[in-house]
Structures are given as C-alpha cells and as structure tokens.
Amino acid sequence: MAKIIDGKALAKKMQKAIADEVAQLQAKYGRPPGLAVLMVGDNPASAAYVKNKETACHKAGITSFGKHLPASATQAELEQIIDELNKDDRVDGILIQLPLPDHLDSVALLNRLDPDKDADGLHPNNLGRLVRGEEGLRSCTPAGVMELLAEANIDIAGKNAVVIGRSILVGKPLALMLLEENATVTIAHSRTKALAEVTRKADIVIAAIGRPEFVTADMVKPDAVVIDVGINRVTDDLGKSRLVGDVDYDNIAAIASHITPVPGGVGPMTVTMLLHNTVWSYRRKFAEGGLGNQ
Numbered sequence: 001m002a003k004i005i006d007g008k009a010l011a012k013k014m015q016k017a018i019a020d021e022v023a024q025l026q027a028k029y030g031r032p033p034g035l036a037v038l039m040v041g042d043n044p045a046s047a048a049y050v051k052n053k054e055t056a057c058h059k060a061g062i063t064s065f066g067k068h069l070p071a072s073a074t075q076a077e078l079e080q081i082i083d084e085l086n087k088d089d090r091v092d093g094i095l096i097q098l099p100l101p102d103h104l105d106s107v108a109l110l111n112r113l114d115p116d117k118d119a120d121g122l123h124p125n126n127l128g129r130l131v132r133g134e135e136g137l138r139s140c141t142p143a144g145v146m147e148l149l150a151e152a153n154i155d156i157a158g159k160n161a162v163v164i165g166r167s168i169l170v171g172k173p174l175a176l177m178l179l180e181e182n183a184t185v186t187i188a189h190s191r192t193k194a195l196a197e198v199t200r201k202a203d204i205v206i207a208a209i210g211r212p213e214f215v216t217a218d219m220v221k222p223d224a225v226v227i228d229v230g231i232n233r234v235t236d237d238l239g240k241s242r243l244v245g246d247v248d249y250d251n252i253a254a255i256a257s258h259i260t261p262v263p264g265g266v267g268p269m270t271v272t273m274l275l276h277n278t279v280w281s282y283r284r285k286f287a288e289g290g291l292g293n294q
Helices: 007-029 044-060 075-087 106-112 124-132 140-151 171-180 195-199 249-253 267-286
Strands: 034-040 067-069 093-096 160-164 184-188 204-207 225-228 232-235 241-244
Touching (some): 007 044, 007 140, 007 267, 034 044, 034 075, 034 267, 044 267, 067 075, 075 093, 075 106, 093 106, 093 267, 124 171, 160 171, 160 195, 171 184, 184 195
Parallel strands (some): 034 067, 034 093, 160 184, 204 225
Antiparallel strands (some): 232 241
C-alpha cells in the first residue's frame, strides 16, 4: 500500500511555525500581517473556503480584512475596493475568491492587484517571476503540492512528472515549479491523445482536472507518486454525498508508492500557503531592499 502524504498534518506543523514567526515579527514591527479576502455572492463552496481562511488567519495572528459583497456588485465597485486595499498599509495580502459571478471580469480584477500584495500569485508579474525562476509570490495550491513532495522526501530531479490539467490556477504554475526542481514535465489535458500511455510513463502523476476519480489504476505505473489536487462532491444511488478526488484512491493506493488523500491532502496546504504568502509580503515590506528571501 502507498504511503499517505498527510497534508493536514503538514499544514498544522507549518501553520504553527507561521504563528510563531508572526508573534516575533509583530513584536519587531509593531503590527500583525494583514490579509484581505474579497468574496462576491453566496457560493457555498467559496463561503466555506473563506471561513477556513479567516479561522486560519486568526490562529496564526494575522489580521483578516474580509469583504463580502452581494452577487450584484459591479466591476467598478470591486475596482474601487481593490484600489483602496492596494493603498492600505495594514494589508499585506489580497485574495480574490474565485469563481466570481459571470458579469465580472476576474482577469482584469486580478491584474489590478498590487503584485506585491497578490496573495495567490496570479498577477502577471508574479507568474512572470516564476517563469524566469525569480523569487516572488507563488500560486498557493501548486506551492502546497511542492511542500507535500518535499515533506515526503520525494526526489524530483530527473523524474518524469505528468500534470493532468492546464489551468492558470494549478496546472501551468505547477509544471513550472516542477521544472524549477529539474523534473522532466509533461502537461496533459482533456485533449491529450492516449492519455493513459502518457501517465503510465510518469514517476510522479498530479491530477488537477476536476473530474471525479478520473485517473484509474491502469493509468499509473507501480510505485509512482500520485498527488490528487481535485475535490469533487458525488452522490451515490441512496442520495448520500461524499468528497472524492480526481483519482480512484483505493485502487491506486494499492500500487503507488505515495498518495495524497481527499480530503486531507492538498486542500489544507492551499490555505497554509496563503498564510505563508501574506507573511512573506509583510516581511518584504519591512525588509531593506530587494525581494528578501521566500
């Protein structure tokens, strides 16, 4: 059976370290770090995520400047709020909770963020820094995946890694982060021909395609490392719902060397890296010159 890479345990350890660091930095700089999360509408999943983030901020000693707007909020209203947060010295990180209602231009809003307060690393400046291998804010979920691989002592250099999914949130930045660690990276997606042949060659398979239990055991070679980024709610014939990932966990766990569970794998790390990014921006603001150290 595969070794379980426990994201919940790693998140707990990292958040404790972040809280300790925040306490020291606050004593030095005179104020706590601040994170503003913008949420528009009443999407239940988004509301749950925002609540988790606010709870994590509180435990870490980070001030939360949450703003919850109705679904009818306009582009101009959000632009004004973002401009105010960009100028607010108490705010070190800003997160726009996605998805937004269809009438809003999320790309334009993300691009309006101060790149140095872009807590999810999605501003073109931060993505550009990632492409160039420069220090900067990194997208939270991919950065969390990299922390999980490091915690499990997975040697990435020289390995064949397949990322299933090409989103700007996960697939593309994660491929760049793996490349940065000297993996040989393939990005696969819904139109990849003979997908199973591609994934069976991989030492590391990362599923981020958003389809319940899409990756099956016949798509994974024995002793591969399998990271499941997906989280999907499915309902059985009796009407009972449960959360599953993008991989067929039970069958793949029987042949893989390492695997992340859903829930309890990548999910907790996304929130943790959000806190990490906020504190990094906070440290950088007070540091003298340069980007500092991530």
